[in-house]
Amino acid sequence: MSGQMGAIGRIELRDIAVSFASGAGSSSGASDGARLIALDGVDLAIEPGQVVALIGPNGSGKSTLLRVVAGLLRPDRGTALLDGNPVDGPDPRVGLVFQEPRLLAWRTTASNIAYPLELAGVDRATRRARVAELLTIVGLEAAAVQVPSQLSGGMRQRAALARTLALRPEVLLLDEPFSALDELTRERLNLELLAITAHTPTTILLVTHSVQEAIFLADRVVVLSARPGRVVADIAVDLPRPRSLGDLDAAVVSATARTVRAHLGEAAA
Amino acid sequence: MTVMTASRRWSTHVPGAAAAAIALAVFVAGWKALVVLTGYPPFILPSPELVLERFVSAWGDGTIGPHALRTLYEVALGFGLGAGLAVVVGYVLARLPLAERLLSPYLVAAQATPILALAPLLVMWFGPGMTAKIVISALIVFFPVAIATMVGVRAVDARLLELARSLRATRWQVVTTLEIPAALPAIFGGLRVGVTLAVVGAIVGEWAGADRGLGLLINLARGSLFDIPLLFATLLTIALLGIALYAIVVLIERTLVGAR
Numbered sequence: 001m002s003g004q005m006g007a008i009g010r011i012e013l014r015d016i017a018v019s020f021a022s023g024a025g026s027s028s029g030a031s032d033g034a035r036l037i038a039l040d041g042v043d044l045a046i047e048p049g050q051v052v053a054l055i056g057p058n059g060s061g062k063s064t065l066l067r068v069v070a071g072l073l074r075p076d077r078g079t080a081l082l083d084g085n086p087v088d089g090p091d092p093r094v095g096l097v098f099q100e101p102r103l104l105a106w107r108t109t110a111s112n113i114a115y116p117l118e119l120a121g122v123d124r125a126t127r128r129a130r131v132a133e134l135l136t137i138v139g140l141e142a143a144a145v146q147v148p149s150q151l152s153g154g155m156r157q158r159a160a161l162a163r164t165l166a167l168r169p170e171v172l173l174l175d176e177p178f179s180a181l182d183e184l185t186r187e188r189l190n191l192e193l194l195a196i197t198a199h200t201p202t203t204i205l206l207v208t209h210s211v212q213e214a215i216f217l218a219d220r221v222v223v224l225s226a227r228p229g230r231v232v233a234d235i236a237v238d239l240p241r242p243r244s245l246g247d248l249d250a251a252v253v254s255a256t257a258r259t260v261r262a263h264l265g266e267a268a269a
Numbered sequence: 270m271t272v273m274t275a276s277r278r279w280s281t282h283v284p285g286a287a288a289a290a291i292a293l294a295v296f297v298a299g300w301k302a303l304v305v306l307t308g309y310p311p312f313i314l315p316s317p318e319l320v321l322e323r324f325v326s327a328w329g330d331g332t333i334g335p336h337a338l339r340t341l342y343e344v345a346l347g348f349g350l351g352a353g354l355a356v357v358v359g360y361v362l363a364r365l366p367l368a369e370r371l372l373s374p375y376l377v378a379a380q381a382t383p384i385l386a387l388a389p390l391l392v393m394w395f396g397p398g399m400t401a402k403i404v405i406s407a408l409i410v411f412f413p414v415a416i417a418t419m420v421g422v423r424a425v426d427a428r429l430l431e432l433a434r435s436l437r438a439t440r441w442q443v444v445t446t447l448e449i450p451a452a453l454p455a456i457f458g459g460l461r462v463g464v465t466l467a468v469v470g471a472i473v474g475e476w477a478g479a480d481r482g483l484g485l486l487i488n489l490a491r492g493s494l495f496d497i498p499l500l501f502a503t504l505l506t507i508a509l510l511g512i513a514l515y516a517i518v519v520l521i522e523r524t525l526v527g528a529r
Binding site: 072 | 426428429431432433434435436437438442446447450451453526527529
């Protein structure tokens with residue numbers, strides 16, 4: 001409606017506020033009576049094809065914000081817009097990669113990747129072709145008929161990424177997707193992620209705990225404050241693409257990292 | 270990978286089979302020793318070889334066959350009906366807390382009532398034909414399968430449900446592609462218990478009044494025929510029936526649940 005013509009994958013968050021009933025175990029942080037305020041007045045606009053990293057202290061509501069964009073969580077206040085239209089539930093244009101692979105243990109890799117297509121009612125032949133394509137993209141051709149328990153952690157997360165890509169989302173939301181993996185696997189998967197998304201113009205919003213990872217992947221690093229989460233800094237990353245691991249040594253990276261860390265310090269205080 | 274799987278099968282199955290054979294040998298030897306040491310007459314405790322002989326002859330001359338077939342039929346229908354309903358009810362109990370609060374007292378009461386007391390009543394209502402046995406069998410199967418399904422569905426990872434929601438799965442898609450497959454190992458736990466109980470249900474029903482069936486044959490062998498080796502041969506048939514049905518359930522479980 002008010003969306004820009006031809007814009008696909010544009011995300012706009014206006015004054016988002018989310019609170020939870022503060023149950024047992026969540027004793028820390030600001031609380032409003034019985035409510036725990038996770039996010040309070042988040043404004044953020046992400047242009048189509050842009051990669052934005054969300055970083056912030058624990059409990060700053062990063063994952064919560066991702067769930068609002070994914071349509072899994074309705075904010076108490078404010079609106080999330082996708083291509084100018086309010087998000088009012090999960091949308092096929094938005095793909096979400098969780099912190100854990102969340103593969104179905106009884107399905108093979110190929111069948112797990114086909115799952116969203118199956119749910120969407122895509123016919124068998126199309127499904128097969130698309131899955132073959134995705135297996136190649138994430139380098140899991142050899143593991144197509146294996147079940148998740150036979151895969152390594154890195155392979156599982158690749159399968160999860162392929163599953164999310166199955167429906168060709170305009171927007172990719174990544175919730176610390178490689179955080180459970182070892183450093184080397186993680187670096188490699190980050191590189192692959194850049195390569196995969198370079199082919200198709202995809203808007204990416206990713207949550208991470210690593211400043212270096214945020215800078216390596218993103219065009220902008222958005223720093224959220226401690227609970228209740230607000231945007232405290234929005235830092236552009238001036239690093240040309242395509243990027244390689246060598247770029248991590250560039251002076252601009254360490255300068256940007258210093259800025260991000262300074263804001264993170266404020267955010268935690 | 271196939272080599273690994275094969276070697277794993279070896280290591281678990283062959284010692285399993287060997288252990289079962291040894292256990293059987295010990296059981297038969299103990300039985301034989303008891304017969305020899307006590308000198309009980311065959312109408313109290315027949316020897317294992319006498320029972321085996323009677324088992325073979327009674328199967329050969331068609332004494333057991335028709336009864337066994339009838340019981341098998343009742344068990345299959347009773348188990349199918351009871352387990353099928355139980356999976357549906359178990360699912361509802363898992364997802365509607367109100368249903369569980371309303372229904373569970375009745376379920377528990379029905380389970381706590383001895384089937385032995387209920388059987389004559391059901392035979393009176395449904396007559397001496399198969400219906401009463403199928404109902405009794407279904408009734409006794411119902412509880413363990415319903416509870417297993419309820420527990421299994423409740424244990425489905427909430428993160429997988431969130432995944433399905435993010436993929437806009439319909440309620441029915443969640444049930445068929447997520448909840449039931451995820452709960453399958455638990456459901457099969459219930460089915461394993463249920464299938465042996467289904468045999469008990471059918472036999473108890475026949476015991477209470479039947480025109481055919483292994484339960485009736487036990488009554489005949491003990492009473493009018495006074496053929497105690499036949500009584501034991503019938504018991505052996507019931508045991509084998511139970512083992513065979515249990516094995517079928519385990520086999521289906523392996524195929525459906527497979528390697529996870």
